[in-house]
Amino acid sequence: MIVCKFGGTSVASAEQIKKVASIVKDEPKRKAVVVSAPGKRFGDDIKVTDLLIALAHASLQDQNAEDELNAVVDRYADIAKGLDLDGTIVNVIEQDLRGRLQENRDNPPLFMDQLKASGEDNNAKLIAAYFTSIGLDAEYVNPKEAGLIVSDEPGRARALPEAYENLAKLRENGKIVVFPGFFGYTKEGVMMTFARGGSDITGSILAAALKAELYENFTDVDSVFAANPNVVDNPAEIKRMTYREMRELSYAGFSVFHDEALMPAFQHSVPVCIKNTNNPSAPGTMIVAEREYTKSPVIGIAADDGFSTLYVSKYLMNREIGFGRRLLQILEEEEVSYEHTPSGIDDLSVIVRSHQLTPEKEERILARFRDELHVDKANVEHGFAMIVLVGEGMHNTLGLSARATAAISRVGANIEMINQGSSEVSLVFGIQAKDTDNVLRELYKEFFSKSAVLQ
Numbered sequence: 001m002i003v004c005k006f007g008g009t010s011v012a013s014a015e016q017i018k019k020v021a022s023i024v025k026d027e028p029k030r031k032a033v034v035v036s037a038p039g040k041r042f043g044d045d046i047k048v049t050d051l052l053i054a055l056a057h058a059s060l061q062d063q064n065a066e067d068e069l070n071a072v073v074d075r076y077a078d079i080a081k082g083l084d085l086d087g088t089i090v091n092v093i094e095q096d097l098r099g100r101l102q103e104n105r106d107n108p109p110l111f112m113d114q115l116k117a118s119g120e121d122n123n124a125k126l127i128a129a130y131f132t133s134i135g136l137d138a139e140y141v142n143p144k145e146a147g148l149i150v151s152d153e154p155g156r157a158r159a160l161p162e163a164y165e166n167l168a169k170l171r172e173n174g175k176i177v178v179f180p181g182f183f184g185y186t187k188e189g190v191m192m193t194f195a196r197g198g199s200d201i202t203g204s205i206l207a208a209a210l211k212a213e214l215y216e217n218f219t220d221v222d223s224v225f226a227a228n229p230n231v232v233d234n235p236a237e238i239k240r241m242t243y244r245e246m247r248e249l250s251y252a253g254f255s256v257f258h259d260e261a262l263m264p265a266f267q268h269s270v271p272v273c274i275k276n277t278n279n280p281s282a283p284g285t286m287i288v289a290e291r292e293y294t295k296s297p298v299i300g301i302a303a304d305d306g307f308s309t310l311y312v313s314k315y316l317m318n319r320e321i322g323f324g325r326r327l328l329q330i331l332e333e334e335e336v337s338y339e340h341t342p343s344g345i346d347d348l349s350v351i352v353r354s355h356q357l358t359p360e361k362e363e364r365i366l367a368r369f370r371d372e373l374h375v376d377k378a379n380v381e382h383g384f385a386m387i388v389l390v391g392e393g394m395h396n397t398l399g400l401s402a403r404a405t406a407a408i409s410r411v412g413a414n415i416e417m418i419n420q421g422s423s424e425v426s427l428v429f430g431i432q433a434k435d436t437d438n439v440l441r442e443l444y445k446e447f448f449s450k451s452a453v454l455q
Ligand SMILES: Nc1ncnc2c1ncn2[C@@H]1O[C@H](COP(=O)(O)OP(=O)(O)O)[C@@H](O)[C@H]1O
Pocket: 006, 007, 008, 009, 010, 036, 039, 197, 218, 219, 220, 221, 223, 224, 225, 226, 227, 228, 229, 230, 253, 254, 255, 256, 257
């Protein structure tokens, strides 16, 4: 059995959904189909998930949210029309949305999640109706009935172990299962979404639970590339990479596959293939447990901005047992997670994602560093980016850092931080965000200029 997930771009319009149906028809092993909410049809388009977020905000602010509601319903109506479905399904969707707008209004995180989740839920119903209309033996399956149990963390839920046992029973379903991505239910039956982009996670959970021979993740590019194709011209295609490499790259900025989607597939040894809905005969990128890495020690370079540095210095910090723990405890209490902690003998920086900070929170954290840790200096700086070189072969290849730092200096960028991941499959450089694209292009030139296809 193959579990396939179709991302937002693959289900953004009737034309795209027809391609999905033909891909499913082409291979009888494709028995479980996870779908996203309709995504972007063109560059400036708005994803249905973002329309739903706007609808939730407008409704909560007690505005008349009819325009926002219609913007969502119109997307489904367009799709239904293009698929020759009668108006029934659009009415079902509209009633569903109106119902959701009445529930949990006193609990904004739950209200937001139930609206966000409707994007995939209604699309799955619509796609199942279309599959049936063209003679495919398919049915919509609701994550609650199927037992996709998740933790109670709105907007960032995680599947609980019992979800796998419950979902395994879907193997007995003789039909093609059309399953909405992006959300599950807590033990108490409350709808909760994964992090943004989380339909990839649903696909991986389902593939693991069903012991699929393959998890196919369909998107709008022929493969994973060695660098973001929106920044680097014609980057090399990656043919084969390991789960660990993909997770590092996804986390560091490769938006093509969610970093949290690697673990279920990895733990249950399900290979993942990233494929193109618009060109399904292209082989795509295989993600597997091991690869031959002598030819290309670096497999990809990811970049992401939006980082801040919390810096502290204190004379004799090196002698103070428990200093790091106390500092990180302050961050824990302020609900800030951290990415890197480069340190010297008397100073330490904590690199965090900037979106977690507000001016008030920043001030409070710095004040606590001064009052509770008695540091000599504490400050915060914003506007950093992290560039990450990833590859299983990096740890036994000499001279990689020297080549990377030389490339970065060629474009006149200053290196603010270097961190070699303990796993030695990644090498991270902190730079100013303004230099990101130039540095990425130069590093790409340094490590990939001669190769068009990797592994
Ligand atoms: N290294 C990379 N390789 C391939 N695609 C990438 C990479 N980095 C960023 N992307 C972007 O990821 C996009 C696909 O991801 P996403 O928008 O989440 O698709 P979907 O709608 O299928 O979920 C591609 O169109 C591409 O612009």
